[in-house]
Structure formats: structure tokens, C-alpha cells
Amino acid sequence: MKRLNEVLEGKEENYILPFFWQHGESEEILKDYMQKIYEADIKAVCVEARPHPDYLGPKWWQDMDLIVSEAKKFGMKVWILDDSHFPTGYAAGKIKEEFPQYKKWYLNVKHNDYVGPFGGAKILTKWFDSYRGRKNPENICLGIVAGKINLESGDIDNTTLIDITQNEINGVLHWDIPEGDWRIFYLVKTRDGGEEATKDYLNPLVKEATKVLIDTVYEAHYERYKSEFGKTIAGFFSDEPRFGNAKGFYHSIGRSDMVLPWSDEVINLLDKELSEKALVQLPLLFHKSNGYENKIRYSYMNIVSGLYGQNFTTQLGDWCRNKDVEYIGHIIEDNNAHSRLGYGPGHFFKALEGQDMSGIDVVLSQIVPGMDKENFSSATIGGWDGEFFHYGLAKLGASLGHLDKKKQGRTMCEVFGAYGWAEGMKLMKWITDHMLVRGVNYFVPHAFSPKEFPDWDCPPHFYAGGKDHEVRTGVQFETWFKIIYH
Secondary structure (H helix, E strand, O other), X not given: OHHHHHHHOOOOOOOEOOEXXXXXXXXXXXXXXXXXXXXOOOOEEEEEOOOOOOOOOHHHHHHHHHHHHHHHHHOOEEEEEOOOOOOOOOHHHHHHHOOHHHEOEEEEEEEEEEEEEEEEEEEEOHHXXXXXXXXXXXXXXXXXXXXXXXXXXXXXXXXXXXXXXXHEEOOEEXXXXXXXXXXXXXXXXXXXXXXXXXXXXEXXXXXXXXXXXXXXXXXXXXXXXXXXXXXXXXXXXXXXXXXXXXXXXXXXXXXXXXOEEEOHHHHHHHHHHHOOOOHHHHHHHOOOOOOOHHHHHHHHHHHHHHHHHHHHHHHHHHHHHHOOOEEEEEXXXXXXXXHOOOOOOOOHHHHOOOOOOEEEEEEOOOOOOOOOOOOEOOOOOOOEOHHHHHHOHHHHHHHHHHHOHHHOOOEEEEEEEOOOOOOOHHHHHHHHHHHHOOOOOEEEEOOEOOOOOOOOOOOOOOOHHHOHHHOOOOHHHHHHHHHHHO
């Protein structure tokens, strides 16, 4: 009854911060949208930078000045997407243009097989030469390791692994091959082989790389609006940052042929965690060893997911809290990608540990009434894991919201996006109810696009320049949303 009275008296808190897409529209249009958003009793916007043609340029600041001014007039809050487009990590092109040393590194391995005994063998290091830099000068060979192999099962005998890096001289490996079947591994630190779309993104394992994002985006907004930080400016939103060592949802270590996220710190931490020289164990990140490989794979995943949380998310969150604002957002959880590499960061809880709210994402028809099956075809070629989206995702987010004290029980969901114009109020209400009963209590609807209706970029959009009645979404939705939630 208390919450209901608060709603009726107009005293309720705000739990909605819809995306407000920016394309460089006129002052008149932006003012109209801010007015309509306010009239819908929405007390915040999350400024979506992706479509803007002049991010961090004069037109961007002109548009942001207007939005901040209008928000201040209406007593609203402004959240800011923290990069020129998603996924977060491009640093508005600064990594590519000015700090290429902070682009992502990967670990790769190539191998050849030999049979012994063969005393005084001289092996042309084909893979070693090409990955040492003759094809790409940035490639760095970390070492050459040999191990005995069972060619029938493919298992490496971990007790035989030996570092033979020092045996290579001018492209020739000099080695007395022992009796049996042996595999020689060439371990390479490379920038090749990862997800093409994020090849020029920062390495989230390296704190100096994240600092470029802070200096480029966060500091720029702070310098312009520092007097409004903690007042009108509520904070920053990261959208789908990832390792990006492969494209897709299903890239589990040892099960996918892929390069692996890497930084120089990883090998040092592996040495400490394994209490031995980790270099000779690295081939087991890619090859099996009668179960022994699980030890190093577990250690590796524990280290890289921890570095991601420490050097990326927590660094961003600490900067925000030091400036009296908050840091929120979400990773890609789709089909359990949050616990994997590729589209994921390896560990949901570590990846969001620096944020002030827990966060999840529901888009592209991932939750549809009745479609709670393990694999159903919808907006993706590979299909969705309906069981995870219906019964796991919201509780995953809400659990972190309660377990981490800094999140104060708050769990945010980016919601309704890219379901298409057919998504109406009935489905939106169903999705909202689904989230509410599972503990989600803040919502970032894919919402207001001031582009001329219809904007086919991830619809539906609310208001739509006054044409929302044509798709039965918009300001009408916010009326019942507020009542249903409170």
C-alpha cells in the first residue's frame, strides 16, 4: 500500500532509464523527446551514442549540452554509454589510432609430430618462423615445448613436457628426439585469430588499456560536466564488453579451436598458481593429457577472468565512484556465454564486480511466452537456449544484485530491444512481470529513437515522433509500467 500511495502522490523513485538514441538530430527534436519522456513520468535517460556521427566532437557536445540542460530543468538523471558504439572497448577509436600497443593479445599454438629415437635431428621450424614474425612482425614466440604423445588418443604425457626453446638456432631446431612419438609445440603471442569485429579493441586484461578508455571517454565528459556529476549526471553504462578472442557464444576452453586471451601478467600468475614453470604446461590449454589438462585450464580461466574484473570493470567502477557517479551495464549472457570465452568474459560475477548494479540483457526475442525449450530458432542462426533465458538469466542477475553489497540489491535489465515492431504492450507486460518476480528492479528499455519513424535499428521505439499509436507502444506503455512495477 505504501508503494501504491507513493505512485498516486507522484513521490515514487525512478526505476526506468531508457536508451535515448542519438543521430545528431536538431535541437527542436531533442527538446521534444526530452519533454515527452518527462511527461511519461520517466526520470532518467541513458544516452545511446552508437548512431551519432560525431561522437566526442562538436556536434556531440552540442547535443549533450542540450540533453543535460533539459534533464536538469526537469529534475531528471542522465546516464552515458561509455563508447562510440557497442561493444565497449573501442575507446572511440583511440586504441586503433594512437595506442595500438594496448590492442588485444592472444595465445596460439602450432605443432608438428615426429618419431624417435633420432639423434642429432635438425628440424626446420616452419611454424616457429612464421609465428616469430616473418608473416606478422608483431607475433612473438614465447617458447618451443616438446611432449610425448599417444597418437591414437591424442593425449600428451604431461610428465614428458620439456622446454626446448634454446635448441632453436636460425630457423633450425637441434634436438635428439627420444624414443617414441613426440609432438613439438610452438607457443606464440599474437594479435591474429580473434573476433574480426573487435580486433582494434582494448585488451581488458591490461589496466593501462582500460585507462585509455577512461582518459578518452570518461574524463572528457567529466571535464565538461563535472559540476553535474553526482547530480544530473548519474553515471556510465558499458554495453557488452568481452574477450573477443572468437566470435560466438559457445567457445569453451578445450572445446573450441581458438586463440586464447593473453597478457604478460598471465604467465607470471600461472607460475605462482601452479607452483612450477607454466610455460611447459601451456600446450595443455589446447591439447588433452588424460585429464591432467583440467588443472592448468582451471587455473588459466581463474586468472584471466580475475584480471578482467580487476583491470577492466573494477578500474572503471572505481573511477566513477571517485567522481560521485555510478557504473552499470551488462556483458553478453546469451546462451550461457557469460561463463565462456569469445563473446563472454569467463565469469559473470567477476566481470560485473566493479559495477554498482547487477546487469543483464534481454533482446532479439530471447524470452517469448512458451518458448522455454533448450534450443529454439528465432533471431539467430544458431538458435536460443530458451531454458536458460526463461529460468536462469534473471535469477543469475538478481543473485549478484543481492550478494554484492555495493549493488544494494539492484539488478538492471536492458529489455525489449530488437523484438521488432510486432512487440506490443501485452508482450512487454509479460516480459516485465517475468523479470519483476525474479528480482529485477531496474529497467533500461530499448526506447526512444528521434530518427524519422520508422527507424529499423533495433525496434520497437516509444513515442516515435508522435506516431507511437501506429505500433501501440510508447508513452502509453510507461503509464501501466509504472503502476505495475510500484
